[in-house]
Structures are given as C-alpha cells and as structure tokens.
Amino acid sequence: AALWCVVPAAGRGTRMGADCPKQYLPLNGRPLITHTLERLAAHPRIAGLMVVLGAGDGHWPGTAALHGKPVRTAFGGAERSDSVLAGLHALPAEVDDADFVLVHDAARPCVREADIARLIEQAAQVDGGLLGAPLRDTLKRAGEGGRSMATEPRDQRWRAFTPQMFRRGELVAALRAVSRDGRAVSDEAMAMELAGFRPLLVEGAEDNIKVTTAADLALAEFLLARTA
Numbered sequence: 001a002a003l004w005c006v007v008p009a010a011g012r013g014t015r016m017g018a019d020c021p022k023q024y025l026p027l028n029g030r031p032l033i034t035h036t037l038e039r040l041a042a043h044p045r046i047a048g049l050m051v052v053l054g055a056g057d058g059h060w061p062g063t064a065a066l067h068g069k070p071v072r073t074a075f076g077g078a079e080r081s082d083s084v085l086a087g088l089h090a091l092p093a094e095v096d097d098a099d100f101v102l103v104h105d106a107a108r109p110c111v112r113e114a115d116i117a118r119l120i121e122q123a124a125q126v127d128g129g130l131l132g133a134p135l136r137d138t139l140k141r142a143g144e145g146g147r148s149m150a151t152e153p154r155d156q157r158w159r160a161f162t163p164q165m166f167r168r169g170e171l172v173a174a175l176r177a178v179s180r181d182g183r184a185v186s187d188e189a190m191a192m193e194l195a196g197f198r199p200l201l202v203e204g205a206e207d208n209i210k211v212t213t214a215a216d217l218a219l220a221e222f223l224l225a226r227t228a
C-alpha cells in the first residue's frame with residue numbers, strides 16, 4: 001500500500017506576524033515549506049505528498065513533483081482539523097481507507113529521516129502513533145497576576161510533534177466526529193484519543209521544532225544543517 005503524507009499548510013502564521021504565512025518565509029534562501037517537502041519526499045517510505053493550502057494562497061510555488069514523487073494540492077479550512085480532513089479526502093484512489101497516512105506540519109522543516117522511519121515502523125504495529133518527546137522542564141500552572149499556583153506532575157507528560165500516522169478511514173471518522181461535536185483538537189492524535197484509540201508515542205529528536213515565532217527562524221536555519 002502506498003504511504004502518502006498530508007501536509008497542512010493552510011495556516012496564516014498569526015503568531016509570527018510576518019507579511020506572508022510563515023511557511024513561505026525564507027530559510028537559507030528557500031521557502032520554509034520547500035525544506036519540509038524536500039525532506040518528506042526524499043524519504044524512501046513516502047509515496048506522495050498532499051499539501052493543503054489556504055484559500056487564495058498566492059505564495060505556493062506550484063511544485064508538482066519532488067524526488068520523482070507526486071506533490072498534489074487541496075484547499076484547507078479555518079481549523080487545522082478542517083485542513084487535514086480536506087487533504088485526506090483529496091488523496092488519490094491508490095490510497096485505501098485501511099492504509100496508513102502520515103500528517104506532517106508544513107512548519108516543521110527539521111524533522112529527521114530516522115525519526116520518520118521509526119514512527120512508520122512502530123506505529124504500523126499498532127493502530128497508529130505520533131512523534132513526541134517526554135517533558136524535560138518543570139511544569140507550572142499559572143494563575144492570576146502571573147503567579148505560579150501549583151506544580152504539575154512531569155512524569156508521563158509528553159510534548160506532541162508530527163508526523164502522526166493513522167489509518168486513513170479511522171482518522172477521517174475521528175476528525176468528522178470532532179467537527180460534528182464542535183470540539184477543537186490541536187492534533188490528529190487528540191481526535192483519535194476522543195474516538196477511543198490510544199496512539200503510540202514514539203520518541204523523536206527535540207529539534208523537530210514547529211517554527212512559530214521570529215526567533216524560531218534562526219534556530220531552524222541552524223538545525224537544518226545539523227539534522228540533514
């Protein structure tokens with residue numbers, strides 16, 4: 001079965017506050033999203049990419065193939081889950097509902113090949129999973145006036161990254177249920193948890209950062225060279 005990767009890239013980058021969505025800002029002279037797509041397309045296990053663009057996106061470079069693999073596009077929606085659903089629906093007929101699909105943020109250009117490979121191998125043994133890393137810092141619950149109200153337990157707390165990998169049909173059903181119930185989810189794994197699944201947490205490198213603010217751009221340029 002062909003393993004495709006849906007790449008949500010329909011966000012507006014409000015926290016970055018740049019003139020264009022953050023996925024199109026230059027990193028080492030090329031658009032951020034190009035680095036992300038290159039890395040995914042270069043992966044031997046990935047058969048094709050489905051990039052989900054924002055309506056009226058005037059920055060998409062029109063990439064149709066990378067490393068000999070098809071790059072298709074679809075249009076996303078207001079929430080990330082809407083964008084992922086649109087991408088899942090637009091996948092080519094070679095992808096069955098029982099096939100696994102990857103979902104990877106356009107804004108994570110530093111993902112490592114070895115981590116993608118480990119996720120694919122381990123999550124396919126169960127009902128799917130995601131890259132992440134155990135929390136390293138002490139976690140505080142903030143209250144009024146910026147005071148620390150309590151210290152939250154750190155054990156068994158993980159940060160969630162992408163890629164995330166699930167069976168296409170099960171992920172579509174989980175995301176539809178979320179949207180029907182008017183619930184917001186911050187990643188695919190949360191939709192799957194709400195549907196009763198228990199996604200496998202696969203530990204990945206912490207340098208798989210989600211570029212969010214201006215400071216992350218310089219860090220991503222540095223990490224791109226180290227994580228190649």
Ligand code: CTP
Nearest residue numbers: 008009010011012013014015078079083106107
């Ligand atoms: N995304 C999407 N559709 C949306 C919202 C987000 O496809 N409606 C994508 C973004 O383009 C990004 C990924 O989901 O690649 C992770 O989202 P995030 O880092 O929050 O990006 P933005 O929503 O663009 O940034 P911000 O929240 O600061 O506006």
Ligand code: MG
Nearest residue numbers: 011012013080
């Ligand atoms: Mg966002």
